[in-house]
Amino acid sequence: MTEAESELAARLDLILVCYVFDDVRPYRFIGRIRSEGPNARTPIILVRALPVPLGQSQEWEIRRAYQSIGVDEFVNYSQLVHDQGAGPANQALRQCVLRVLRPRSAATA
Numbered sequence: 001m002t003e004a005e006s007e008l009a010a011r012l013d014l015i016l017v018c019y020v021f022d023d024v025r026p027y028r029f030i031g032r033i034r035s036e037g038p039n040a041r042t043p044i045i046l047v048r049a050l051p052v053p054l055g056q057s058q059e060w061e062i063r064r065a066y067q068s069i070g071v072d073e074f075v076n077y078s079q080l081v082h083d084q085g086a087g088p089a090n091q092a093l094r095q096c097v098l099r100v101l102r103p104r105s106a107a108t109a
Helices: 002-009 025-035 057-068 077-084 084-109
Strands: 016-019 044-047 073-075
Touching: 002 025, 002 073, 016 025, 044 084, 057 073, 073 084, 077 084
Parallel strands: 016 044, 044 073
Antiparallel strands: none
16 A cells, blocks of 8 residues: 555556455545545546455446546456456456546547
8 A cells, every 4th residue: 555655646647456345445545546646637447356256236336436436447357357268358458448548648639
């Protein structure tokens, strides 16, 4: 957490947050990003990489809770790997990154 927070002084193009879901630190971390420093508007993608099964309602609740505090996208990477394999999961994550970054690059073009 300390190492991640130390990186927030620099202006970033994208922030990927991946963490253990049984801790509130990511809420605080994302709250800090959105409330102070040069990354208040930087896109944030939350990546769930732990192989703990979620039902669709749990995934929806997680997505909604994090969107309410400023996460732009949520990728359940672990589930994608389980369901489709690493290649398609990697592609889905890449597509998510491009989807989040495209509006920003179009605005600066």
